[in-house]
Amino acid sequence: MSSTNLFKTTVIQHLEELPQTIQTKLYEAPATCLSIFRLLPAVAKFFITSMVFYERPVSLSQLDKWCKPHARNRQIELLQRLKALHLILDVNNGSHITLNPTFRKNFRDCLTGVQSVNAFGNICTTPDKHHVDVSFLDKFASQKWETILHFMVGTELVAAPSSSVLSLLKLGGLMEGPGNSPKNLAITNKGFQFLLQDSNTQIWTLLLQYLNLTKDLNMDPVDVLNFIFILGSLELGKSYTVSHLSATQVSLLADLKDYGLVYQRTDSSSRFYPTRLATTLTSESSALKSASTSMDQVIESASTDNDLSSGQGGVASSTHGSIIIETNFKVYAYTNSPLEIAVLNLFVHLKTRFANMVCGQLTRESVRSALQNGITAEQLIKFLETHAHPQMRVLAKEKLDKKIEFDTNNNINTAGGAPGTKSDSNITQHKLEILPPTVVDQIKLWQLELDRIQTFEGYLFKDFVSQQEFEVLNKYAMDIGVLLWSDKIKKRFFVTKKGIDQVADYANRKIPSR
Structure with missing residues (x-):
């Protein structure tokens, strides 16, 4: 499962566990309805959009015609999830289903643009005398978020994260130690896995832990969730008024500032700015593609012409990348970021460091060390693919095109000049192999060495x-x-x-x- 699907599934699972009364209150906010819809799988989105303008209940027999027979199990699974969220309700003794009327109305208002004026926050009409632009917000968000990640990997920092952040890291099982003193906390196995996830998954991990503490903090969970979902729908670079926020949301604002999700010049400021970390909370793309934006800046100046938006094999590429891996397991990372280097050091045996590059090698010992710390082979492979240098993507795309061309010509020759008659399925089965297959297979084999013994009760x-x-x-x-x-x-x-x-x-x- 990709990191994007991972965080979406985790958020949806949290919403499913909420009482129905809280779910119903959430659906009274149009921004929340839109955000929850964006978190749903594609087939579930299809069910919602097919019913949002259809007032009458839909029979189960009619619903079966919406999906192909081989997808019936997937259909049943998604319907159960939608019912757990109470987005879909049973009617007529379970023979028909209908969309939750509260959700239907507010989501339809979002689609048609007739929602209330302040449904997505109140933009400040007066200009800010302190200049705040998108580049400033990106720098602020990166600094705040990377401070947390630097602290987790043990980098020496001028200032440690706030006490509220340290409490969340400890309560979430990412770090452990006596008390909340920064000197006493050490990263856990779960924390190692956390570092290799994309920024959206990392942020939601902390936010969900924060949501679990709302009762202890005497905060309304509906207010907290609504505000988080509203942030995901705000416009980057715009300022919003604080006066229309509830007391719970105002107190939440201070904590979100510690995570880098919002910028507020002072705690008493009448306006706040959502950062890119906030506006992509329910987005398909991650706000920070790498462990450090400073690494991205180095790569952007070095090679912007070779970026690929996506691969034909279904693997989406990131905007920038720094890592090159050879078939002999040597690793070259074009970065001068201490955080990026510290993360690489979790599973790469680093040998040489230059001004803007580090060299190392994937070894059995370095990978096994990461695996023993709770990191999985799939996480390592996904991390390396996500941060692969653009040139690796170019070469992988060229290799894929040659395979497809060869199979296409072979099919034509086999079928006597009629393409598509014998083995077109072989063409669609090709995948974009960004990493050398030998490296991918070896990482999986090193994991299998540790998984030889399985226990059963x-x-x-x-x-x-x-x-x-x-x-x-x-x-x-x-x-x-x-x-x-x-x-x-x-x-x-x-x-x-x-x-x-x-x-x-x-x-x-x-x-x-x-």
Whole structure:
């Protein structure tokens, strides 16, 4: 699962766990309805848009015609999620479904532009005498957010993050240690995984932890969620008035400033600015493509002509990248950012550092060290793909085009000049391989070395009087799908924890004397 899908799924799961009363209150805010819609999977969005202007209930038989038969399981899964969110309601004894009327009205108002004037915040009409532009906001957001990441990787900082940030890092399991003193906190396995995620996933991790504390902070969870979702719909570079915010939202503003999501010149300022970290909260793209924007600036001046917007194989490319990986596992990163270097040092054996580049190598020991800290092989591969140098993407695209051209010509020759008659499916199966396949496979193999032993909870059956007794129970356990392991020679087998009752009952019926 990609990082984008990961954070969306996590946010939706949090919303599903909320009581129905809170969900209904959330849907009274048009901005929240729009943000939740943007977080839904594509098929779920299709269901919503198909019903938003259709007032009558939709029968389940009619709904089945909206999806192809092979996607029926996916359809059922998404409908269950929409019902858990109470976006879709059952009517007519469950034979029909309809859209939540509160959500329908407010979401439709967003689509038609008839929502209330302040639904997406109140833009300040008077100019700010202090010059604040997009570049200033980007610099402020990067500085605040990178301070948190620098602190987690152990970089020496002039000033540590605020106490509220430290509390969230500890409560979220990203760091641990006695008290909240910065000197006593150390990164955890979960924290290592956190560092390799994109900025949206990282921000939502802290925000969801913050939402779990709303009761302890005597804050209205609806107010908090509504404000977070409104931030995702605001315009970057514009200032918004504080006077229209509730008391809960005003107190939330100070905490969000510590994360770099909003800029406010002073705590008593009458206006605030959302940063790029806030305006992309529900976006498909990440606000910060790399661990440090300073790295992006280096690459932007070096190579902007080779950027690719996306790959044909379905792997979206980032705007900039710094990492080059060779088939011999050597790594070159064009960056002078201490944060980028510190993150690379988690799984790369760094050997040489220059003014604007570091060189190292992926080794069995360096990758295993990262894996033992809780980072997965898929996370490492995704991180390297996301931060790959634009030239690697160009070469991968050229290689993919040659494969497709070769298969296309081969199909034409095989089919006697009629393309598309034999194996066009082979063409669509090609993927954009940004990283060398040997490197990707080896990283996965190093993970498999650590995953050789798997543990299962269950029960061991042994001491059978005869081979027949063993065969009868062993076959029954296999038939009902609870058998994990068996040894016919020593007459013993192992069943799952859930299957013990069924096997024991069967044994009592078939072998009452035992």
